[in-house]
Amino acid sequence: xxxxxxxxxxxxxxxxxxxxxxxxxxxxxxxxxxxxxxxxxxxxxxxxxxxxxxxxxxxxxxxxxxxxxxxxxxxxxxxxxxxxxxxxxxxxxxxxxxxxxxxxxxxxxxxxxxxxxxxxxxxxxxxxxxxxxxxxxxxxxxxxxxxxxxxxxxxxxxxxxxxxxxxxxxxxxxxxxxxxxxxxxxxxxxxxxxxxxxxxxxxxxxxxxxxxxxxxxxxxxxxxxxxxxxxxxxxxxxxxxxxxxxxxxxxxxxxxxxxxxxxxxxxxxxxxxxxxxxxxxxxxxxxxxxxxxxxxxxxxxxxxxxxxxxxxxxxxxxxxxxxxxxxxxxxxxxxxxxxxxxxxxxxxxxxxxxxxxxxxxxxxxxxxxxxxxxxxxxxxxxxxxxxxxxxxxxxxxxxxxxxxxxxxxxxxxxxxxxxxxxxxxxxxxxxxxxxxxxxxxxxxxxxxxxxxxxxxxxxxxxxxxxxxxxxxxxxxxxxxxxxxxxxxxxxxxxxxxxxxxxxxxxxxxxxxxxxxxxxxxxxxxxxxxxxxxxxxxxxxxxxxxxxxxxxxxxxxxxxxxxxxxxxxxxxxxxxxxxxxxxxxxxxxxxxxxxxxxxxxxxxxxxxxxxxxxxxxxxxxxxxxxxxxxxxxxxxxxxxxxxxxxxxxxxxxxxxxxxxxxxxxxxxxxxxxxxxxxxxxxxxxxxxxxxxxxxxxx
Numbered sequence: 049x050x051x052x053x054x055x056x057x058x059x060x061x062x063x064x065x066x067x068x069x070x071x072x073x074x075x076x077x078x079x080x081x082x083x084x085x086x087x088x089x090x091x092x093x094x095x096x097x098x099x100x101x102x103x104x105x106x107x108x109x110x111x112x113x114x115x116x117x118x119x120x121x122x123x124x125x126x127x128x129x130x131x132x133x134x135x136x137x138x139x140x141x142x143x144x145x146x147x148x149x150x151x152x153x154x155x156x157x158x159x160x161x162x163x164x165x166x167x168x169x170x171x172x173x174x175x176x177x178x179x180x181x182x183x184x185x186x187x188x189x190x191x192x193x194x195x196x197x198x199x200x201x202x203x204x205x206x207x208x209x210x211x212x213x214x215x216x217x218x219x220x221x222x223x224x225x226x227x228x229x230x231x232x233x234x235x236x237x238x239x240x241x242x243x244x245x246x247x248x249x250x251x252x253x254x255x256x257x258x259x260x261x262x263x264x265x266x267x268x269x270x271x272x273x274x275x276x277x278x279x280x281x282x283x284x285x286x287x288x289x290x291x292x293x294x295x296x297x298x299x300x301x302x303x304x305x306x307x308x309x310x311x312x313x314x315x316x317x318x319x320x321x322x323x324x325x326x327x328x329x330x331x332x333x334x335x336x337x338x339x340x341x342x343x344x345x346x347x348x349x350x351x352x353x354x355x356x357x358x359x360x361x362x363x364x365x366x367x368x369x370x371x372x373x374x375x376x377x378x379x380x381x382x383x384x385x386x387x388x389x390x391x392x393x394x395x396x397x398x399x400x401x402x403x404x405x406x407x408x409x410x411x412x413x414x415x416x417x418x419x420x421x422x423x424x425x426x427x428x429x430x431x432x433x434x435x436x437x438x439x440x441x442x443x444x445x446x447x448x449x450x451x452x453x454x455x456x457x458x459x460x461x462x463x464x465x466x467x468x469x470x471x472x473x474x475x476x477x478x479x480x481x482x483x484x485x486x487x488x489x490x491x492x493x494x495x496x497x498x499x500x501x502x503x504x505x506x507x508x509x510x511x512x513x514x515x516x517x518x519x520x521x522x523x524x525x526x527x528x529x530x531x532x533x534x535x536x537x538x539x540x541x542x543x544x545x546x547x548x549x550x551x552x553x554x555x556x557x558x559x560x561x562x563x564x565x566x567x568x569x570x571x572x573x574x575x576x577x578x579x580x581x582x583x584x585x586x587x588x589x590x591x592x593x594x595x596x597x598x599x600x601x602x603x604x605x606x607x608x609x610x611x612x613x614x615x616x617x618x619x620x621x622x623x624x625x626x627x628x629x630x631x632x633x634x635x636x637x638x639x640x641x642x643x644x645x646x647x648x649x650x651x652x653x654x655x656x657x658x659x660x661x662x663x664x665x666x667x668x669x670x671x672x673x674x675x676x677x678x679x680x681x682x683x684x685x686x687x688x689x690x691x692x693x694x695x696x697x698x699x700x701x702x703x704x705x706x707x708x709x710x711x712x713x714x715x716x717x718x719x720x721x722x723x724x725x726x727x728x729x730x731x732x733x734x735x736x737x738x739x740x741x742x743x744x745x
Contacts, residue, residue: 050321056429336419530614556612
């Protein structure tokens with residue numbers, strides 16, 4: 049036998065004494081077992097045994113059973129009385145009015161019945177309080193509804209009787225009034241302009257005056273339009289319809305909310321002391337909620353059960369797959385499948401199956417813990433939420449989750465599933481010889497990268513070194529140039545700031561691929577820039593065939609392209625720096641360099657540091673400039689083989705490995721390695737930036 053608590057609790061933790069006298073007496077006996085001596089324990093245990101064996105004959109149970117029998121009889125007679133009452137109502141009442149009458153009649157009958165049982169149990173007291181609240185608040189709602197319906201009918205009848213001649217006369221009057229108001233508006237504007245011409249008011253005052261005159265003119269016309277009987281009546285009809293559709297519903301919800309407050313403060317008493325629905329119904333989400341009489345939740349979790357047993361589990365077992373065998377196909381990778389079966393499809397379908405199973409497990413756990421919590425609350429005395437309370441809870445607190453859920457599902461299938469596929473692909477042997485079917489190879493691909501061996505792994509470290517140099521130098525130069533241009537353009541002594549700012553933004557405004565292709569042509573062996581440089585320095589400069597010159601030009605080109613974005617960021621921050629800081633520094637005798645170092649640079653970095661970190665990660669994977677300028681060349685087969693060129697970054701190298709040479713598995717492994725490196729770099733950069741460590745400068 050479980051242990052009972054002497055007290056009950058409501059939704060906010062208030063303590064209540066039990067009205068169930070049998071359970072109260074049993075709880076007191078059980079609580080004394082801790083404090084009595086060993087000799088007295090036997091007496092207490094004997095008293096408990098006597099009490100439990102005679103439970104049905106306990107005076108409280110006898111009284112409670114009599115109440116339940118009377119309640120059953122009351123509900124039967126209530127239905128009969130209600131039918132009789134509804135037949136006596138005015139037949140002209142609409143559906144909503146009849147529903148209100150039915151609700152009010154039942155509330156009155158319940159108050160009369162449960163009033164004498166409020167001291168017996170909390171359920172009777174709750175029914176009494178609910179009925180009392182309905183009797184207090186519903187008649188006012190009914191009267192408001194009836195009056196609104198009558199006023200709406202009167203307005204509709206009045207609308208049909210309006211004299212068209214009067215409306216035509218009003219239109220002529222309104223037209224003349226409108227012309228007069230327009231004249232007054234123009235006269236008022238002219239007076240303002242005259243004051244401005246005489247320099248009695250500012251330009252801003254002139255603008256605000258025009259706005260005010262326009263507003264008054266509009267208000268006068270609107271007010272005059274309501275002198276039309278037809279328009280005023282239509283407005284009244286619209287207002288009454290709104291009250292009937294929204295206002296009455298709001299009033300009813302307020303009444304329901306008040307009833308809900310009473311319900312949340314009214315405890316309940318049950319005989320069970322341990323939750324068992326949660327364990328019993330764990331395999332079938334929704335059933336536990338149904339047993340707890342939470343029908344709204346039961347419907348939602350029942351849909352989850354349909355998903356689990358109708359979609360997730362069958363798909364995980366291979367039913368409904370395009371080619372694969374569900375999770376089993378992820379292990380075999382179609383090694384024993386048909387000739388047309390592809391390992392990659394088996395892998396993807398296996399990954400999808402895993403995520404579907406993960407969703408199923410989440411539904412199981414959420415359902416289990418929900419039922420468990422509700423059961424524990426019921427044992428404590430807290431009533432489970434009804435339909436209205438659950439709906440209100442979802443509207444007030446569940447909205448973020450409802451909005452985020454579709455985004456989460458989409459993110460999983462268009463982001464996480466492809467990432468997981470890439471990770472798993474890196475542990476396989478998908479190469480030019482094994483495209484349709486490929487085996488698991490474990491860490492072989494990562495071993496090739498770490499040791500720099502194999503056809504693909506031998507050039508990894510060389511390309512990584514150039515990628516790091518490119519990222520650090522090109523990005524740092526772009527940041528430096530962009531920041532310096534912003535400092536120059538912000539200087540008060542510079543004339544024509546708008547022109548210079550427009551010029552500095554051109555590299556960012558013009559599509560990057562156009563600029564890259566333009567310079568690629570200009571730096572070709574017979575290009576204009578190459579020809580000019582050769583003529584000036586009297587040398588044979590071949591930029592696109594020399595690794596050193598190609599890399600230098602690429603860095604300079606990225607400096608030109610990236611500086612505009614940094615210039616834009618820095619300009620915005622510089623314009624927001626208060627001039628008082630510089631004035632205070634000037635008074636203290638600070639030099640221009642000190643003001644730059646102590647004020648300008650810290651504030652700009654504080655505002656832009658996270659975005660500048662993003663610039664480094666962007667340039668690390670800047671595929672377009674490398675591929676469009678020279679396709680990663682010049683090529684040196686003796687050093688890079690046939691898979692890469694001297695200016696290839698890791699991102700373009702991966703593209704050539706996977707798309708041009710079909711080394712998908714080694715390409716996936718390199719992708720994972722550089723992704724982890726970039727995430728670590730971004731994390732360290734963000735964590736150490738002042739903007740993330742402090743809330744303000």
